[in-house]
Amino acid sequence: MQHDGWRLGYLAREATRNVLGRGSRLLPLLALAILAGVGSSSFIAYETVRLRDEIAQLDVQGQYVLVYRSTSTSAPAQISRASCESLAGQDGVRHAGLLTPVSDMDLLPVGVGLPAQRASTTLVPELSRVDVLIGPVLAGSGAASADRSASAFRVKTGTSETATAVVPTARPEALATDFSVTLPLLPADVDGPQCVVVLRALSDPARAGDLHGAALAVEGNPVTATRPFIATNDPVDTYLHRPGRWLPLLLALVGALATGIASRLRASEMAVYRLSGTSRTSVLTLLALETLLIAGTAGLCAVAAALALRDRYLDPLIPVTWGLAMAGVWAVGGLLATTDLALRRPTNLAKDR
């Protein structure tokens, strides 16, 4: 082991000047580090937003809806309203309640002979605010319906009573709220033929099915969970196994390679340090500090970008972790790619200038 008089603080000063100094040869590398850091976190944000869009689409299609009904179509079951509505309070459940079809009804000025159903307010929360929901398909399209969806309006039922109505936002098809008139359940409705559960997005409907089914109080035929819509591909699984998730590490390897190349272009500078009495250990420390400064910049930029875009991620720790992994791989790889410069004979390095 060789020793010289370099103090660590002065080597750090030297590294800072070599990287950040006016006209430094390492500035392009620093620019690459900033781009890689910001790029890594932005790319993860972009992919997460895409995942969210896909999930939102699946949600509307009914991927997260479970319908409990009799195993036999000819003999309906009687599911207790209380047991079905109490599922709404359970972990991973957004809405749950009875959904019972009733006979067609007339509603002015919307139309006559409209398909109608009654639902628990725990399943369709708007029903605690208004008397009736009018599916956007029935309400017609155009500016008028767009206006209506914003606020409640009045309609006349067949017996000339008036009621407050609202056009609900799009719901999973299984709830039928898009193309039906939906009314609250009557106090007398203590049971119904089907109980609908809307799970939180990203939960696993297959697993939740049996769990909630066991909590239902049923008379008559036994019930089973059916899923009105099953996606052919699982976007979460696709997301978790996407090749793009390796981008930060790919960037780190590119960075490490670029660090190695940049250091090689500075071989004669390493010779200057060595020939003026700087030990191998100190040159290695200097190279390590320079590489850490550059890789650290990449990591820091990844963290900063992750903070700025924090609302876009499933969990901000994901881009932060990838950013730090990128910095680590960059630093270690970059150092491996430059180590030989500290170890080679300086009189040889001095020649290839």
Add this chain to the structure above:
Amino acid sequence: MQLDVRDATLTFGAVTVFSGFSAHFESGRVTALVGPSGSGKSSLLAAMSGHQPLASGTIELRAAPDGPPTAPSPQLVAWVPQGSNALGRRSVLDNVLIAALGAGLRLRAAETAATEALTMVGLADRLGQQARKLSGGELQRVALARALASGKELIFADEPSANLDAANTDRIAGILSRLSGRATIVVATHDPVLVAAAHAAVHMRREARHAA
């Protein structure tokens, strides 16, 4: 610091650069190391600074003529390399500062030493300039200043006047003479001006290559 080379043999694979070579370098003197190209001057300097191991023989450094010998080590030597190696993107001052910091000086003291050394080689007015904007001769003087600022007692200069004009060669010869007393200086050179300025000369001859 005096230097004794005894019965030294240096090889690169099958090539023997020199064998059975002995020489003495006087403390506080400038010794010119002369010999034809390829005779092994640079290789001997590398061996005497511990960068290059010998195949056989010994190299001993002594602080006093009858003191205990120490082995060559890169940390004991300030080397003025052949050619114009420098930290091209750093200032002239920084280029010299590294030698003083490497010798263990504090920043303030190192700056003083570097400025003095640059003044001595006539570059006091170029401290803030980027090194790559200097001429070859000026860079040779920066390398010399680096050796001065290190405060090392051994200075090895490898062809410090290569590619220099007569005026710059004279200047370097002058600087080396002024340094003697402070340090033991070995100058590998083909230049008669530098040889004349030295106190002594050690001759190397070209070996028969590829021992049978």
